[in-house]
Structures are given as C-alpha cells and as structure tokens.
Amino acid sequence: MTVIGLGSMGTALAEAFVKAGHPTTVWNRTAAKAAPLVAMGARHTEAIEDAVAASPLVITCLTTFDDTRVALRPARASLRGRALVTLNSGSPSGARETAAWALDHGARFLAGAVKNVPSAVGAPDTLLCYSGDKRAFEEFETTLKVLGGDTVHLGDEADLAALYEMAVGAMLLPALVGFFQGAAAVQARGLEVNTMVRFTGKWLDMIKSQLPIYAKEIDSGVYTDAASSVNLFLAAAAHDEDLAKETNVDTAWLAPLHDLMRRAAEAGHGDHSISALTEVLRKPARQP
Numbered sequence: 001m002t003v004i005g006l007g008s009m010g011t012a013l014a015e016a017f018v019k020a021g022h023p024t025t026v027w028n029r030t031a032a033k034a035a036p037l038v039a040m041g042a043r044h045t046e047a048i049e050d051a052v053a054a055s056p057l058v059i060t061c062l063t064t065f066d067d068t069r070v071a072l073r074p075a076r077a078s079l080r081g082r083a084l085v086t087l088n089s090g091s092p093s094g095a096r097e098t099a100a101w102a103l104d105h106g107a108r109f110l111a112g113a114v115k116n117v118p119s120a121v122g123a124p125d126t127l128l129c130y131s132g133d134k135r136a137f138e139e140f141e142t143t144l145k146v147l148g149g150d151t152v153h154l155g156d157e158a159d160l161a162a163l164y165e166m167a168v169g170a171m172l173l174p175a176l177v178g179f180f181q182g183a184a185a186v187q188a189r190g191l192e193v194n195t196m197v198r199f200t201g202k203w204l205d206m207i208k209s210q211l212p213i214y215a216k217e218i219d220s221g222v223y224t225d226a227a228s229s230v231n232l233f234l235a236a237a238a239h240d241e242d243l244a245k246e247t248n249v250d251t252a253w254l255a256p257l258h259d260l261m262r263r264a265a266e267a268g269h270g271d272h273s274i275s276a277l278t279e280v281l282r283k284p285a286r287q288p
Helices: 008-019 031-040 048-053 065-079 092-104 134-147 160-169 172-188 193-220 230-247 252-269 274-281
Strands: 002-004 025-027 057-060 083-087 108-114 127-132 150-153
Touching: 002 008, 002 048, 002 065, 008 031, 008 083, 008 134, 025 031, 025 048, 048 065, 057 065, 065 083, 065 092, 083 092, 083 134, 092 108, 092 160, 108 134, 108 160, 127 134, 127 160, 134 150, 172 193, 172 230, 172 252, 193 274, 230 252, 230 274, 252 274
Parallel strands: 002 025, 002 057, 057 083, 083 108, 127 150
Antiparallel strands: 108 127
16 A cells, blocks of 8 residues: 555554555655655655555555545546545545546545544554445445554545544544643642542543433434533533632633533523533524
C-alpha cells in the first residue's frame, strides 16, 4: 500500500503497515520525514505520481480534504482503478466533494477517521471508522485492520465517517477545558494536578455509563424520567461562580453553557433530563 502524508499520524500508519510486513510506499512533501520509515523497510518516492501508482491501496493522511485533493492533483491519472482512503479531518461536505473528485478520476473512495492518538495505531482496541465504497472496504478490510482492531464500515454514503468524527469529536474540547479548569483550581490550592487524575477518570467512566440512557431519551424524545434535570444543573451553575472567585480561575467559557440551560428551562424543559438540551441545540429546519 501507499501512505501519503507523514505527519505524526501518517508516520504511525506507515509504521504499522511496515511492522505487519506489508510492502509500503510513502510520500511526503518534505522528503526527509520518510527517512526513518525507509530505514524500517518502506520505499520512498520523490514524485507523488509514482507513490500512487505503486499500490492498489492509497491512504492519505493530510490535514484537510482540500489539502488531500491539492496534493493528489499531479497524480490524478494514477488514481484510476485504485482504492483511495482519506484519513484526515474535515466536514461531511468536504468528504462528499472529495468522493466525487475521486470518482471522476476513476478511483474507488473510502473516507476514514482514526478515533485515537498516533501512539494507539495498531492496537486491537483502536477504533477506525470508514464510509464509502463497501466493496473496496471488504477487499482491503484485513489490511486496514492492521491500523486498529476495531474497524467499522458505517455505510456507502461517503460522508458518514466525517459526520461521526465531528459528532463524537464535539465532546473533546469541552471535556479537556473542564479538566484544565479543574487543574487550575487545584493548583490554586498549591496541589499537584496529578492528584485529580484518578477521580477524573472515575468521573469520565460515570459519564460513559450514562450515554446509552441519554441516547435513548434523545431518540425517543421523552425526557421526563430525569435522573439529572436541567434545573439541577442550573442550580449548580452558581457554584461555578463561587469557584471562580475563590480560586481566581477564569470560568467565562461556561457562560454559553449556562445560557443554553436557561433557554432550555424557558422552553419548558426545566424538570426534564439534561439530555433535553438537544432540543434547544437543534435548530428549526430552514424553509425552502
């Protein structure tokens, strides 16, 4: 196979293939990044056209869908008959545009998403999601599982992997900023942040255990069996203000979340499950 793009994730992908014994061709705009992989047994080509032509399976790991199309432009003719797998960030519309571009040039297309960090590539429980050409996925599924044992095809619609990546990834920054706020508060008391890691992990386990319950409430639209209501969360918002004053930690990032809860309460969801915030986040359909 061929791996295009040798940033930290692209390098991890190529390493996994080489270690698994797959003949691997690599290309990167900065050729020097290929040297460690070549030392492991990979083949490097100076021209991207040669890299694409070298393998029936071409995996790109660039920053965006736009970057992918721009990088592959010189190799358009070489794409015909090959399976192109994109493992980059981007919107569903970007995935659809790239799928159409790939099909126009005779390639079979799979958009993919790695739901983990580079060091986890190749682990049995590392999740990778793909969407697009089902036959291409089935043909190369065993090879793709080298990158992670939890490998899933979401459907023939090329944009599904991007949709799920963004839908799931929406949790990341709020969760991390919450941890960073807690870290600043703990440090304000002269304590080390590593003392809260164990408790944070337990808290994340609790949140994980509640996700099936929230998903069921949202799918059914029934929020009345509230273990934790919107009003309960609103009452707790006052504690955030107290913490900010006591520890001199900036909690302004929470203001939009508090506003979201107030709007939910005003819309009649005060005594409903906190999952009813989904109803406020969902904007009315645009009129034609």
